[in-house]
Amino acid sequence: MNGDRDIAIVGVHATRQQRKSGRTLVSMWRESILGALDDAGIPIEEVDGYISYMFPAGNGMGWDDGAIAEQFGRPMAFTAQTSGAKAVLLAGSVIRAGLAKVVIIPAAGAQSLAGDMATYTRPTFEFTEWTGSMTPAQYGIMARRHMHDYGTTIEQMADIALNSHLNAAVNPQAVRYGQEPQTRETILNGRMIADPLTQPMCSIVNDGASCIVVTSAERAKDCRHDPVWVIGGACETHGNSYFEAPSLRMLGTRDLMIDGFRRAGVRHDDVDIVMCYDHFAHGPIVQFETLGFCEPGEGGDYVPQAIRPDGxxxxxxxxxxxxxxxxxxxxxxxxxxxxxxxxxVVEDLCPGWREGVHTYDRSICRKVRDPKLSVGCGPLTDARHAFTILAKD
Amino acid sequence: MTDFAQVPLPRPTALSQPFWDAANEGRLILQRCGACGVYRWTPQILCTACLSEEFSWEEVSGRGTLYSYTIVHRAPLAAFETPYVLATVELEEGPLMLTQIVESAHERLAVDAPVEVAFTRANEAINLYTFRLS
Incomplete structure (x- = not known):
C-alpha cells in the first residue's frame, strides 16, 4: 500500500438513500452486499472477510463476529469493526497478509425513524447529557473556534454547503434531490440550528446502506470492472467524539496525515478528487488543512473554489x-x-450519462473530468481520521 | 434558560461520586495524577498522560477562558429551552470542559473571554457546574 497496485476496490453498491424508508436494517444490509458482489462479479461463496461496524443490530446485541459467521452459514477468515477508508486500508492489509481473499465492507443505517436528529451522538453520559449537547452544537463550537483563530467567514462555510447542495440537485440518487434549490443566501438565512450552523450547513438524517468489495490484484483480473487501486492512506484515532469537549485538536494530526501521501509517493498537487467528509459546512475547510492540501488558516479561502466539480x-x-x-x-x-x-459511471442529468458522456455544465452535470488519482476520506472528524489514496490505470 | 430540573440529570458512578459531592457544596474539583501532576477531565480511572493509577481530587480555581461556544436554537429535548449556550471552557488548570454558559448576555460572549464556574442547582443531590462570563 505504499504506492503498489496490488489491492483493489472491485465492487461497490449503495441502496436507495431516503428518509423514513420503512425498510429494516437487515434488508438494506443484504441488498448492499449482494449488489456490491454483483458489481464485482464475485460469488458470495468467495467472501471470507467482513469489516463493518456492529450494525445492523439484528438480535439487539449487535452482530458480533460469531453472529456474522452464523448468518453466512460458514466460517469467516477475518472480521473486524470499522468502516469507510479505515476499513478499506485494513482490508488491504489483511489480504496482503494472506488472512483473507475477498473482504466485504457493508454499512447500513436506519436513523430517520427516530426523528429529525441523530440520537447516537447524544450518549447517556453524566458529563454531556445535562448540557443539551448534540451533534450540530458540538460542531458549531469547532466552527466558531476556526473562525476566531483564522478569520474563516460564515460566507466561506456557506459556499462549502452550497457545493454539496448544487451537486445533489443534479444527482437523482440524493436524498435532497428535487427539493427547493439552495443559494448562498438561502443557506445563510436557513433555520438556525446551533450558530453559526444553519440547517442547510448540517448533515441530513436518513436511512440506507452501502457496501464495498476489496480483493487482490490477481483476483481483480477476472472482475467485471477495471480495478480501482488502493495505493495508500493513513488513519488516526484522536479521542472520543461526543463524550469529550469539542475542540480543533484534529489539526494536531497533520504530520501523520501528510506522511500518508509521502509513503504512497503521491504529491498533493497530483491528486484530482478529494472526497472529504462534509458533515458540517466547516468540515472540508479543516480537513483540507489537516490533510496538507493547504496550511492551517488557508482553508477558508482555498477550499470553496477547490471543491467545485471544475475545481x-x-x-x-x-x-x-x-x-x-x-x-x-x-x-x-x-x-x-x-x-x-x-x-x-456517474448518474446525473446529462442525457448521455449511461454511456459516460457528460456536458460539464453544472446545471445538469456533476462529473469530474478524467480523474486518475483520488483521495477518499471518512471518517474525518474531530477525533477519528482516515483516508485512502485511490488510483486507476 | 434551561430548566435543569427537567433535563436528563447525571447518575453519579463510584468514580464520579466525589466530584458530584463537592459540586453539591459549590466546589469544583478535578482528578490530579499522583505521578505526573496533570489534571484531567472527564473522570478516568487511569491518568490520560501517563497511565498512573494514583490520583487525588483537588479543588481548582473554577476560572478559565471561553475556548468556543454555540448558541443552540434547536434543542434535542423540550426541557432545553432555546436559545441556550453550549460551550467548551478551557480551565486554568488545563483541561477542556463541556458546559453551559448561564447568567451571561449572549451579545457579550466572545472566544477567549474569561469565565468562572457558576453552579446551577438541579435538585437536592445534583448541583451542575455551569459557567458564566467573569
Whole structure:
C-alpha cells in the first residue's frame, strides 16, 4: 500500500438513500452486499472477510463476529469493526497478509425513524447529557473556534454547503434531490440550528446502506470492472467524539496525515478528487488543512473554489453528508463516489450519462473530468481520521 | 434558560461520586495524577498522560477562558429551552470542559473571554457546574 497496485476496490453498491424508508436494517444490509458482489462479479461463496461496524443490530446485541459467521452459514477468515477508508486500508492489509481473499465492507443505517436528529451522538453520559449537547452544537463550537483563530467567514462555510447542495440537485440518487434549490443566501438565512450552523450547513438524517468489495490484484483480473487501486492512506484515532469537549485538536494530526501521501509517493498537487467528509459546512475547510492540501488558516479561502466539480480538488460530487446521504455511517460513500467517478459511471442529468458522456455544465452535470488519482476520506472528524489514496490505470 | 430540573440529570458512578459531592457544596474539583501532576477531565480511572493509577481530587480555581461556544436554537429535548449556550471552557488548570454558559448576555460572549464556574442547582443531590462570563 505504499504506492503498489496490488489491492483493489472491485465492487461497490449503495441502496436507495431516503428518509423514513420503512425498510429494516437487515434488508438494506443484504441488498448492499449482494449488489456490491454483483458489481464485482464475485460469488458470495468467495467472501471470507467482513469489516463493518456492529450494525445492523439484528438480535439487539449487535452482530458480533460469531453472529456474522452464523448468518453466512460458514466460517469467516477475518472480521473486524470499522468502516469507510479505515476499513478499506485494513482490508488491504489483511489480504496482503494472506488472512483473507475477498473482504466485504457493508454499512447500513436506519436513523430517520427516530426523528429529525441523530440520537447516537447524544450518549447517556453524566458529563454531556445535562448540557443539551448534540451533534450540530458540538460542531458549531469547532466552527466558531476556526473562525476566531483564522478569520474563516460564515460566507466561506456557506459556499462549502452550497457545493454539496448544487451537486445533489443534479444527482437523482440524493436524498435532497428535487427539493427547493439552495443559494448562498438561502443557506445563510436557513433555520438556525446551533450558530453559526444553519440547517442547510448540517448533515441530513436518513436511512440506507452501502457496501464495498476489496480483493487482490490477481483476483481483480477476472472482475467485471477495471480495478480501482488502493495505493495508500493513513488513519488516526484522536479521542472520543461526543463524550469529550469539542475542540480543533484534529489539526494536531497533520504530520501523520501528510506522511500518508509521502509513503504512497503521491504529491498533493497530483491528486484530482478529494472526497472529504462534509458533515458540517466547516468540515472540508479543516480537513483540507489537516490533510496538507493547504496550511492551517488557508482553508477558508482555498477550499470553496477547490471543491467545485471544475475545481482543482473536487469534493462531495454526490451531494455529500449534507444533501446526498447521512445514514449514520456514511463513510463508505466517499470511497464509492470516487470509484464511480473513476469508472465514469456517474448518474446525473446529462442525457448521455449511461454511456459516460457528460456536458460539464453544472446545471445538469456533476462529473469530474478524467480523474486518475483520488483521495477518499471518512471518517474525518474531530477525533477519528482516515483516508485512502485511490488510483486507476 | 434551561430548566435543569427537567433535563436528563447525571447518575453519579463510584468514580464520579466525589466530584458530584463537592459540586453539591459549590466546589469544583478535578482528578490530579499522583505521578505526573496533570489534571484531567472527564473522570478516568487511569491518568490520560501517563497511565498512573494514583490520583487525588483537588479543588481548582473554577476560572478559565471561553475556548468556543454555540448558541443552540434547536434543542434535542423540550426541557432545553432555546436559545441556550453550549460551550467548551478551557480551565486554568488545563483541561477542556463541556458546559453551559448561564447568567451571561449572549451579545457579550466572545472566544477567549474569561469565565468562572457558576453552579446551577438541579435538585437536592445534583448541583451542575455551569459557567458564566467573569
Amino acid at each position: 482543482v480538488h473536487p469534493s462531495s460530487m454526490d451531494g455529500g453528508n449534507m444533501a446526498y446521504s447521512h445514514n449514520m455511517i456514511p463513510y463508505n460513500f466517499k470511497q464509492i463516489e470516487v470509484v464511480k467517478q473513476m469508472r465514469n
